[in-house]
Amino acid sequence: MTKIGLLGAGMIADIHGEAITATGGEIVAVYDPRDHRRDAFAQKWNCDSCSELASLLSRSDIEAVVVAAPNDQHASLAIAAMKAGKDVLLEKPMAMSLAQCDEIMCVQSETKQLLQLGFVCRFSPVALKVKQMIDEGKLGTIRHARATLLRQRGIPGLGGWFTTKERSGGGCLIDIGVHLIDLLSHLTSASEPKRVLGMCSQTFSIESYGYDEMWSTPKPDGTFDVEDGVVATTTFANGITNQIDVSWATHLPASFIRDGITIEGDKGAVWFDLWADSIAFGTSLDGKPDESKVEVRVNEAWDDAFQSEHRAFADGIVNRAVSVEAGTSDDGRKVQTIVEAIYESDAQNCEVQISRS
Ligand SMILES: NC(=O)c1ccc[n+]([C@@H]2O[C@H](COP(=O)([O-])OP(=O)(O)OC[C@H]3O[C@@H](n4cnc5c(N)ncnc54)[C@H](O)[C@@H]3O)[C@@H](O)[C@H]2O)c1
CATH class of the missing domain: 3.40.50.720 (NAD(P)-binding Rossmann-like Domain)
Structure with missing residues (x-):
């Protein structure tokens, strides 16, 4: 125990x-x-x-x-x-x-x-299954992946530490973007990041943001000096490209929002919603497009993921090594490298080359 x-x-x-x-x-x-x-x-x-x-x-x-x-x-x-x-x-x-x-x-x-990073999305039941499919070669060689996560009203603790750059380091990129950057990099076995193009936006303000409920405690007289939207592409040394499109808040109607992750290889491609119980798998049979649905056993996906994260942590403690599916400090540092490059790219309005290791 x-x-x-x-x-x-x-x-x-x-x-x-x-x-x-x-x-x-x-x-x-x-x-x-x-x-x-x-x-x-x-x-x-x-x-x-x-x-x-x-x-x-x-x-x-x-x-x-x-x-x-x-x-x-x-x-x-x-x-x-x-x-x-x-x-x-x-x-x-x-x-x-x-x-x-x-x-x-x-x-x-x-x-x-032992130091394990809290990249819990790696443990979503469908993400674990996708990783297995990739490792079995079902997608062939991976070249590109993208992740979309657009919340309609998802600013956490508006006005509090989450939206104060000095305390959080940034907005939706730091809060949810880091999960997706890590997950895409993990699933596609991306090597070290080489080039990054990123654009950040702030559409909402404390005054214009209406909400019914909120993660963490809002502070109406507080600070909101971070981005609520980010789009970014990272190119890795092994030729893989990963794209994210993330927002904490959007005016888009719910029916136009299709969050999910796409991973494309030369033999097959998948699309999945991180917290659902199936994966759309596309491939070709005799050269003709073919599609199927891969069902995944899920109890309550978010809880399942946190439980798997803690099982991995407990195993890591016993084995004195971070479990293979979990995030290491190298993974955390890699994500931080990409995050800093995205902010730099946004500030300079151009693609940024990453020279440091
Ligand atoms: N894995 C995920 O999906 C996920 C989801 C939400 C938050 N998080 C991360 O978890 C962390 C906490 O987020 P939260 O939503 O619980 O925030 P929160 O504001 O609800 O809670 C943070 C708590 O930390 C306490 N605290 C402040 N300084 C402290 C210190 N020096 N030592 C100990 N406690 C201190 C605060 O008093 C507060 O109770 C953040 O880093 C956030 O990015 C991860």
């Missing part, structure tokens, strides 16, 4: 709580600087509430932590946890900058602690 501490007791911590308990792990304690959040979490998950980070990290009955705090806290929390001898499941994005990614990786290599 993996004995886990939670660093952060907000929205995603609760989802981790469900996944940890559903997969046989134990939540031992939680730390969050906000008393009411920490205590509510501790009560719900029947664990200890630590008012100091050090008191949680010094406990010998905790072997691993989940970092589920705002993005600007990721590097310092992951580093403190590894230095205290804890394995870490670090929520995405890895950090706020490549420099911070490097600091984390330096401590990881000094301490030899």
Whole structure:
């Protein structure tokens, strides 16, 4: 049974709580600087509430932590946890900058602690099946992939840390784009990124954004200085191109939004909705187009994914290596490289060459 501490007791911590308990792990304690959040979490998950980070990290009955705090806290929390001898499941994005990614990786290599990135979309049941199909050669050689995710009203915590660049590092690119960048790169076995063309937009404002419900806590008098839309293409050294089209909010009617992922190879192509239970598979028989539907066993796709992520984390702790399907710090750094290039491309209004490794 993996004995886990939670660093952060907000929205995603609760989802981790469900996944940890559903997969046989134990939540031992939680730390969050906000008393009411920490205590509510501790009560719900029947664990200890630590008012100091050090008191949680010094406990010998905790072997691993989940970092589920705002993005600007990721590097310092992951580093403190590894230095205290804890394995870490670090929520995405890895950090706020490549420099911070490097600091984390330096401590990881000094301490030899396990560091798994929270790229949970890799564990969606259909994504796991697509990976298997690709590994079996059903799509042949992959050249191109694209992902579309357009939320109608999906700005998280409007005015709070999510929409404040200083605390989040960016908007929908950092929040949901990083999942898709990682997933496409993982599924297509893209090598190192070489060229990036990206465009960011901000269509909505605190005043113009109407909503019924919201992930995380809105702050009406807060800050909204990040993008709510991004389109980007990355070309990798092995010739693969990956495209993302992501928005937190759009005026598009729901009937015109078709979110999904396309992966095209020279023998076949797939289209799938990350949270559905089937994959559209296109190929050709005797040169003629042929299509079929690949069914996938799904219970509740989002919960299934978090549970698989935690099973992989528990296996990684035992085997002392990040499980093959999970995200590593190299993957987190690669995503951060692409993210920084997208912002640079947007700022310079041209394609950016990536020379650094
Ligand atoms: N994997 C996913 O699909 C997914 C989904 C949502 C959020 N996230 C990530 O999870 C993280 C948290 O997001 P959220 O939606 O739970 O945000 P949230 O605002 O709901 O919760 C964040 C919590 O962290 C606490 N906190 C602040 N500083 C802290 C510190 N130094 N140590 C410990 N806790 C601290 C806050 O008090 C708050 O309770 C973010 O990095 C976000 O990108 C991942």
